[in-house]
Amino acid sequence: MSSAEKAAQALPALENYDLRVLxxxxxxxxxxxxxxxxxxLRYSGLNIxxxxxxxxxxxxxxxxxxxxDPYLGYLMNYNGYDLLALNALVxxxxxxxxxxxxxxxxxxxxxxxxxxxxxxxxxxxxxxxRTSFRDTKRKREYLSDxxxxxxQYQSRLAAETEYKALQLMYEAGVNVPEPIYQNRHAIVMxxxxxxxxxxxxxxxxxxxxxxxxxxNMKKAYKVGVVHSDLSEYNILIDSDTHVWIIDxxxxxxxxxxxxEEILKRDIGNITYYFKRKFGTEMTRTEAxxxxxx
Ligand SMILES: Nc1ncnc2c1ncn2[C@@H]1O[C@H](COP(=O)(O)OP(=O)(O)OP(=O)(O)O)[C@@H](O)[C@H]1O
Ligand SMILES: [Mg+2]
Numbered sequence: 045m046s047s048a049e050k051a052a053q054a055l056p057a058l059e060n061y062d063l064r065v066l067x068x069x070x071x072x073x074x075x076x077x078x079x080x081x082x083x084x085l086r087y088s089g090l091n092i093x094x095x096x097x098x099x100x101x102x103x104x105x106x107x108x109x110x111x112x113d114p115y116l117g118y119l120m121n122y123n124g125y126d127l128l129a130l131n132a133l134v135x136x137x138x139x140x141x142x143x144x145x146x147x148x149x150x151x152x153x154x155x156x157x158x159x160x161x162x163x164x165x166x167x168x169x170x171x172x173x174r175t176s177f178r179d180t181k182r183k184r185e186y187l188s189d190x191x192x193x194x195x196q197y198q199s200r201l202a203a204e205t206e207y208k209a210l211q212l213m214y215e216a217g218v219n220v221p222e223p224i225y226q227n228r229h230a231i232v233m234x235x236x237x238x239x240x241x242x243x244x245x246x247x248x249x250x251x252x253x254x255x256x257x258x259x260n261m262k263k264a265y266k267v268g269v270v271h272s273d274l275s276e277y278n279i280l281i282d283s284d285t286h287v288w289i290i291d292x293x294x295x296x297x298x299x300x301x302x303x304e305e306i307l308k309r310d311i312g313n314i315t316y317y318f319k320r321k322f323g324t325e326m327t328r329t330e331a332x333x334x335x336x337x
Contacts (some may be wrong), residue, residue: 048086051126052142054105065098129230167196172198199229202293209292250322274310
């Protein structure tokens with residue numbers, strides 16, 4: 045089971061005080077690698093009799109880790125972070141429940157979700173610096189390496205950046221999923237019923253699709269944005285043969301020192317893919333000319 049599914053399963057059984065203790069650990073992690081027991085107490089504002097069985101409960105639900113060395117303290121893991129994000133989405137009336145997984149990858153997990161008015165949405169959890177704590181040796185190494193402790197920060201930043209890109213692109217008329225909401229490392233967006241370009245074997249008129257993709261990139265470039273991870277995996281095609289450009293957390297502004305190179309790579313990926321797979325003739329240079337002018 046993925047961590048978001050674990051979180052979704054644990055959420056209904058938790059009480060407000062459990063969530064308060066989990067949030068106290070989240071807050072404590074800004075300053076501590078292992079949040080000391082006393083700090084959990086302080087941040088949560090609960091009394092000592094209340095807190096210990098809450099901590100046990102969170103621990104049994106695998107939402108936190110408990111450390112005894114060098115002192116008694118706690119860490120939130122991805123299950124816990126997912127749970128806090130899900131809880132916020134539910135409280136904000138954005139999400140009723142989490143549906144099946146659409147894609148579990150290295151840097152993100154994407155799920156279908158259902159809204160209170162019964163619409164399907166896509167929920168994407170960003171995961172950077174993810175470490176499995178299955179064996180204790182790895183856990184020790186992880187804890188002693190300060191760089192890694194920012195997984196929480198990195199994942200939230202990726203979600204914020206992608207959400208901002210989606211807003212910009214949506215306003216600029218680029219075919220992207222409509223952004224709906226963002227909390228912590230999670231974003232909620234329009235669900236696109238479509239398949240990845242990489243899975244499509246045959247296109248009737250590939251030139252039209254290529255042109256459509258480049259027109260979208262041109263619109264993005266016009267408002268100063270280069271996607272920078274453009275490939276057949278981040279382009280979806282729906283049953284009305286519309287193209288959708290997804291996966292924007294690494295976008296860069298066109299005045300970035302490296303923007304030219306990255307634009308070339310993005311566009312080159314697409315013209316090369318179309319040439320190889322569908323036999324189109326447009327060159328990278330022609331395509332870049334089209335996008336920039
Ligand atoms: N809005 C959406 N509607 C429908 N499906 C989506 C949506 N967003 C993403 N997906 C599906 O989830 C997959 C992964 O999404 P995305 O490309 O945004 O994440 P990623 O960072 O590439 O994740 P990974 O590390 O798994 O590659 C997509 O290829 C697509 O199949
Ligand atoms: Mg992707």
